[in-house]
Amino acid sequence: MGISLFLLLAMAGYAQTGTLTVNYKFMNIVDGYDHQTKTQVLIDGEVVGESREGLESDGGSFTVNVPTGNHQVEVINWALYEGEWEPHTIENDYSIDCTYTTYHTFKKKQKLFLVFDIDTQTHASWKKPVKMKKNKG
Secondary structure, eight states: OOOHHHHHHHHHHHEEEEEEEEEEEEEEHHHHHOOOEEEEEETTTTTEOOOOOEEEEEGGEEEEEEEEEEEEEEEEEEEEEETTTEOOSGGTTSOOOOEEEEEEEEEEEEEEEEEEEETTEEEEEEEEEOOOOOOOO
16 A cells, blocks of 8 residues: 555656746847747647747747656747748748757746847747847937
């Protein structure tokens, strides 16, 4: 009985999940290039959820379930081009790679803020929105 209880508790601990809320927006979108996009989250290489489809200028926020503990997290923005979804990357002739990859220790509730700045790069911040310097001009 003691071993069964131990295994049950160990399995329950292993299977704990939390949530990840991803907030994303685009900056410096070029006129005429406000692409239809969606953003996807992968944990340890497995898709765990994605945003609704919308224009880059819409930005968005969505929440996915994630396993607690240390895991690889990838966020990939996809663009609709000629009826096909493709990663929004330099390799596919976009201005920047709209991706973010890191290892993160997930707890119950986590927030990730992403800014896909067409003039520079992808910026990320955990817990608080990304602080961007304003261009002087």
